[in-house]
Amino acid sequence: MRGQHHKRWKLTNPIAASTHLISPCSRDFLMGNITKRGSRDLVEDSAMLLEDSSVATLHSRLYEAILKEDCNIIKTLLRTHPVNQPLTILANPTSRLLLSQQQTRAIFPIHLAAEYRKPQSLLCLLQHGADTEVRDAQGLTTLHQMLLNWPITSTTWTKPSTQIQKILTDIQNNAVMCLSILCEHGAQVNARVDNSNKHSPLHLAITYSSYPVLSLLAQNGAQVNATNEASMTPLHMAAEILDKNMIETLIACGANVNCAISSTGNTALKLAVCTASSKAGQLLAAGVGCIRLLLSHGAQVNAQDHEGQTALHKACFGGREVIINLLLEFEANVNILTKNGESPIYMYLQRSSNIRDVTLLARLLYRTYPLRLSNKQGLLPAGIMLPEFHLLRETLIKLAKKPLSLEAICKRNIRNVYGEKYKFHLKKLLPGKLWNSIYTFYDFDYLLK
Incomplete structure (x- = not known):
């Protein structure tokens, strides 16, 4: 009788009938053993769970619709979700971690469309009032997001032939299309990132994008000489x-x-x-x-x-011959001194690896007058202070103290004025013997020994 009565009581009590299906803690809560929270709290918690579930579903559906460029579903969902309100989505949707362990990310619908280069979704959102200038937590507008996620692809081929080339071409074309749509809808092409760099869109394009972006931004009013x-x-x-x-x-x-x-x-x-x-x-x-x-x-x-340094100072310190010759071709002055009294040849002599290229050293000496080996503190270049360059150091010191003849000074002036760029033009104007005496390097042959 007692067992039948107990069974009949469970059937007539829905809470008791369900307790064998839930955890002990929840069973105690439902049976009234935990009394700190009332029935009103239970109802509110249940409503919040349902609301959170509904919002998460809405955000997930809108997220998928934007990525699939399903404009009909986007339009329908925007009746419920404000277009300029961020979506809360999983930071890594493909992760197998439990939902409670996953991190979420807040992103505006228009930023999502720009980040994934979805032109149809972008246009649909803009037509429904999306604000191109809405900024995320990092201070980025939609245009900034577009440039930060610009595809790193190579589209140098004239006509894509392979499947991969076609895919890459489509990615690039979609990016350009999205950028054009943003510009057409009034995106601020000079809006700066709200962080310590204060980059403009053109600065971002240099850092993250490819050169076709630059002309498109400039055509839409981007300030090409803006500074960060x-x-x-x-x-x-x-x-x-x-x-x-x-x-x-x-x-x-x-x-x-x-x-x-x-x-x-x-x-x-x-x-x-x-x-x-x-x-x-x-x-x-x-x-x-x-x-x-x-x-x-x-x-x-x-x-x-x-500091008084020119491009030639840096080139001479680096010792790269082709760069030095190029600057000399465009009439770089080898006699300009820095504020500390250092000439380009002083910079060249700072490094032992440069000094071993005595041919280039001789070429610089041919254009240098007067030869200044020390700076304002009276210090010689570090390179020639090495023991292996003792003889060269002594030779250069003597050369610096020895005044040149008027003829040698004139030759140097001609070389500095006409440089490498016009020397063959000068060859047509001067007698061969005179031209050879100006441009044939024989004064410093002893440096090559």
């Missing part, structure tokens, strides 16, 4: 990384090739020479085309930075 927090223009950045296509595009869009960084006085030419003269630049044989491009478009070869 470090006072660098896009051309400074392009020159520093030796990107010839970007340099060429920026110059075509009106970039000032002689703009100097306010904090250092460096120009684009100086930055390009520094990178090209570095160990990496020499190893990769990079930068000659970039430097010639800048010089051909009016870069001032003898511009000095705040």
